[in-house]
Amino acid sequence: MRIGLLGTGPWAERVHAPVLADHPAVEFAGVWGRRPEAAEALGAAHGVPGYADLDRLLADVDAVSVALPPSVQPGLAVRAAEAGCHLLLDKPVALTVPDARAVAEAVREHAVASVVFFTVRFGGPQIPWLDEQAARGGWYTGRSDWLGSVFAPGSSSPYAASPWRLEKGSLWDVGPHAVSVLLPVLGDVTQVTAVAGPLDAVHLVLRHAGGASSTLALSLTAPVAAGGTGMELRGEHGVVHLPERGEGPLAALHRALDALRSAAATGEPHPCGADFGLRVVEILAAAERSLAGGGPVEV
Structure with a gap:
């Protein structure tokens, strides 16, 4: 699979480009960005061309x-699907339900794979754990906490300069x-009910x-000392917790690439494909309406 990278920001530079260059079953073919000079530089760092022309x-x-930012991603994803390209998308797929x-x-119309x-x-460890809990069933309640410190005092996050995260906050990022x-x-x-907490919580x-x-x-x-993520389920089988994340995003992106390759080869939609991405956006948009009303x- 020959694959191109769309984007040149910190997420592209720190995660996508290294994985595309390192994955043994894909050929990293080039980089396109909204700033051609950045595409040239990122491509050169991995021995691939930078493209000024997306088409x-x-x-x-x-x-x-x-x-790319979720306000930019949808239009380019549609163009890529129309060109017959399979899609490895970032979350959220978009910031509006229509997008x-x-x-x-577009994924369905042009019969391309998406993840x-x-x-x-x-x-x-999370993949088999989620499969196991789904198979067990009998769950009464669940909890999913994502308390980041991107914009907290003392944060050193490389994503603190992200305009869309600053505008849309935690609801749309985590x-x-x-x-x-x-x-x-x-x-x-x-059904969704949303309540505002302190700052962007x-x-x-x-x-x-x-x-x-x-x-x-x-x-x-969230204060740096208070940040963290976790998931808890309570039901007929007692209380269980999502395994801690012991690895970074690089290993996960390797698996996402494998999932895209498999979906492209078999024609079987992946559970985390564009339709699932749409459903997540529908739920977040409902939460946004709940906050306003x-x-x-x-939903």
Whole structure:
């Protein structure tokens, strides 16, 4: 699989480009960015060309790996699908339901494979754990906490200069992660209630189709000493916790690439494909409406 990278920011530089260059079963073919000089520099660092013309890159590759803001990603993902390229997308797929739906429809119309890179869904110990809990069933409640410190005093995060994260906050940055680990275990969401916390913090209560409920705590402004992530389930089998994340995003992205290759070869949609990405956006958009209106919103 020849694959191109769309994006030149910290996420592209620190995660996507090294993995594309290192993965033994893909050929890293080039980089396109909104700043041609940055694409040239990032490509040169990995011995591949930088492209100033997106359509030329799309014509030269079988797939693209997208590391761009969610306001930019949907339009480029649709163009790539129209060019017959398989899609390794970042979360969230988009910041609006119509944009996310356009991506999902393009994937179906042009019969390309898609995988959305929810990092925990591709974690080594997390994959079998989530499968096991989904198979066991009988869950009464769940909790998914994602308390980041990107914008907290003393933070050294390379993503603190991200305009879209500053504008959209934790709901749209870490919210997709929190939702992505609950849905495969507790089932689809039918109702969302959201309450604002301190600074950008948001608390969500989800009602799931199978009758269970879950809560989420999200933040990008938690004190550095208070940050962390976790997931807890309570039900007929007692209390269980998501295994700790002992590895970084590089290993997870390698698995996401393997998942994209498999979906492209078999034609079988991946559980974390564009349709799942759309559903996550629909849930977050409902939470946004709940924050504005002060009550539960049906999804």
